[in-house]
Amino acid sequence: MYEIGAMKDLITPIKDKKKGNNMLHMVSKRAKQSRFQDVSGVALQMQRELLWFKEVEQLIPPSYRKRKNIYGMTPQDLFAKEHAYLISKGEDWMNNYMLVATLIATIVFAAAFTLPGGYNQDTGIPFFSKEPSLIIFVISDAVSLISSSTSVLIFLSILTSRYAERDSMHLLPSRLMFGIATLFLSIVTMMIAFSASFFLLYKGKLEWVPITITCLAGMPVILFAKMQFHLLVDIFDYTYRSKYHFKPKKRSLYY
Secondary structure (H helix, E strand, O other), rough: OOOOHHHHHHOOOOOOOOOOOOOOHHHHOOOHHHHHOOOOOHHHHHHHHHHHHHHHHHHHHHHHHOOOOOOOOHHHHHHHOOOOOHHHHHHHHHHHHHHHHHHHHHHHHHHOOOOOOEEEEOOOOEEOOOOHHHHHHHHHHHHHHHHHHOOOOHHHHHHHHOOHHHOOOOOHHHHHHHHHHHHHHHHHHHHHHHHHHHHHOOOOOOHHHHHHHHHHHHHHHHHHHHHHHHHHHHHHHHHHOOHHHHOOOOOOOOO
16 A cells, blocks of 8 residues: 555545445454464454554545444444454453462562571571572572562553553553563572572582572573563564554555
């Protein structure tokens, strides 16, 4: 449409004589599930649909954006109806991330009060208070608690938001990106705290035990990063580089 120049003004006002749908009504309909095979997550499916809708909205005459079909529905009304299922599914998808973040926050909170080696009953000071491994344990556990709590709040803000179509363009994907990033940080620091506790317990003896456990503790981190990297790249691409997706790559054929 961009490449044909002024010729598009003859095409964009065309409407369906049977149902009274114009071009924007047709775009409002939900795409087939097969079109979403390369889209990571339900939230990005909604975002891609909305980007497509907004781009076509700029092409048609302003008066046609509020035109109703024979069912009395504007393109915006039809879009909301057709994508209600995606919104509902997106909320369930967010719940899964919040559940993981809540579980991590619960674990590291409990670990903060059960330091490896215990406390001196007379002074209340931890037995390994001067050990570097205990300092690493305490700091990483605190960072994990803070980051997981932040992740929970971010996902909670997404679930309690209006979840309106306009929010799906930039606001919700941005929150999702930061929520997953803080969740990843909480997993990394939780594994560091877990490994540091074994270095305390096996200091000076059986050193291969904490080393082996530390190597194994890196597996969940690598697995999570591998699974979520593509999602984060897609979120960044469609949130901050979306204006380039429909930019004409060729010269106009007609003027």
